[in-house]
Amino acid sequence: MNAVTATHAGDHHDHDHKPKGIGRWLFATNHKDIGTMYLVFSCIMFFIGGAMALAIRAELFQPGMQFFDPGFYNQLVTNHALVMIFGAVMPAFVGLANWMIPLQIGAPDMALPRMNNYSFWILPFAFTLLLGSLFTPSGGPAGGWTMYPPLSLQSGNSFPMMIFAVHLMGASSIMGAINVIVTILNMRAPGMSLLKLPLFCWTWLITAYLLIAVMPVLAGAVTMLLTDHYFGTSFFNPAGGGDPVMFQHIFWFFGHPEVYILILPAFGIVSEIIPTFSRKPMFGYDAMVYATASIAFLSFIVWAHHMFTVGMPLAGQMFFMMSTMLIAVPTGVKVFNWTTTMWKGSLSFEPPMLFALAFLFLFTIGGFSGLMLAIVPADYQYQDTYFVVAHFHYVLVPGAVFAIMAAVYYWLPKWTGTMYDMTLAKWHFWVSTVSVNVLFFPQHFLGLAGMPRRIPDYNVQFTDWNVVSSVGGFVFGFSQLLFVWVIIKAVRGGPPATAKVWDGDMTGLEWSVPSPAPYHSFETPPDMH
Amino acid sequence: MKQTSNRGLVWRLVLFTAGSFAFGFALVPLYSVLCQVWNTGNRWYGKQTAEASVIERPVSDRVVTIELVANIPQAGAWEFKSQAPTMKVHPGKLYSTSFYARNLTDGAVVAQAVPSIAPQTIARYFRKTECFCFTPQNFAAGEGRDMPVRFIVDPDLPPDIDRITLAYSFFSAPQVAAVSR
Ligand code: HEM
């Protein structure tokens, strides 16, 4: 730790002189550089995962087998999920945390800059391992991102590669989480009490605790898979007295909090943007903090809603049904507060606000389908159909991903110092929002009609909605090139942005530094008393 | 000042993380206990042993269908089948049936049958006084034999149940020979 602080202090001497060349990135300890690397990495993964998704939608465009054999199709589905969850969404949030948390709390940098560097540089190795497994003779992992045994054990050499990749991703996010917690708890500007903390920091603080609570459980579960396969243990092997269903319990004990890891920072982002463009303070700030905390707490006691159909006592089904529905209460509080913040506000619809509003509507649709899935007798019909696929894509794409895009459009001028092309960004918004619904809404119908998930072929009666969905998928996928174009244009140059960037009465500290934010900000902490 | 407080917090968070890792493993015994309490899951059912003594109290006006299923998880190694795919039984009466297994490999193999009952929630009403699943079974190369099961359905079986499935999966399991069951 001493070494860490020493290097960190060293940075301060060459004030304003950025390290030169590739070394600036390889040995980066500056939170802004690391944040940028995370965001770029996430963007690359978003396109790799997106290419897999388009391959899936191409295969599903028509019934019958078109392009891939079923084994490769399963590899696509598995890797699409792993890449999007662990490679795109989570690193994007960590990147935003790196960039914004120190700026929002008035800290000179993250608390543990050296560890910050490691936690980023682990990721390219993890994903090289995971994606490299696709090129091994036995192909990549194909048993689903949930890695249920015994299926996941049957994927040849890619199995240990996937497990080690998951271990590395876990290590990276645990390090990132520890860094966030230490930064927020120890590095706040004097006078910034916890209940003055911006909501993005609050949601990240709680997310970070979720991460260190459940990523190690996932690491344990995949380690058990590994020892079952190579060292003759029988955690999940019935031949030795194990139970494969136990894997599902341990996995979802991680898995459900994980889905909140993917959404809580999004809640934080939306809670920053809606007040700005409503020109009103957040309605019910305290309630937002408590709602976030209760969602995080409840997320530990609902996991078995993912496995109602594997068999459990009636009392268990009732418990997990009720506790799942209970989550709708704090979530409802949040939706209510966002809506009330806009009430009688003087709204304007710049790209970040547009994305935040789409989030509000479309995430809520995903929440409703979640409630339907939580009803045990109904879930017996919905489980493993496209209805589940529609549910989690609504919460993850127009939910988490839209929030990330909203955040980029909100803070990009602070990063680049230039205003981006608003017209192009609005085009990006409208094309994405229309196409994402064309892509995912029909999947509700397909699921209710009984189309199973993770299958490359389907009965002909499902054709029409699959065609619609695939068309939406391709439009959505290609419209993301607009996003990259807007960003590249803004990085290259454009009209200079003011320190405050937006016309609103934001009080956040990030708006008190010039745009672009100087390489070293807040070397003397602002006084928040 | 700041440095030491950072360091203390980091160590506490690392400890928290280690605790979470340990908790993941603690879920294993916890799961077994909970399954036992709630009569579900394989971890305790697979470890069942013979009922010491049962008293026969046949309920002759009630008939329950027993489905006997034989599964071979490792294709090619075994022939495995039940002698009667279904049986009609009266609760409270002892019955016996058998399963036939043959080792298709040209070496001696230790096998382990793992039972499973559906619906899981009534597993405790299905009681076995004798079963080839209680111990590992040794087979010489090419050897085939019948293996008996004796069972009784508890007369207290909930009235809405008229069909019970008893399924065995037959594993070649060198590693289970070492595990005492
Ligand atoms: C009101 C809130 C929510 C409720 C009640 C809810 C409920 C459920 C239920 C019951 C399932 C299991 C369906 C089945 O497999 O049959 C499910 C699946 C899923 N949910 Fe949610 N959910 C909610 C919010 C979220 C959020 C916020 C996310 C992520 C950002 C999310 C992501 C997922 C994912 C990824 C799956 C599928 C996992 C898989 O099987 O691969 N959910 N949800």
Ligand SMILES: [Cu+2]
């Ligand atoms: Cu869940």
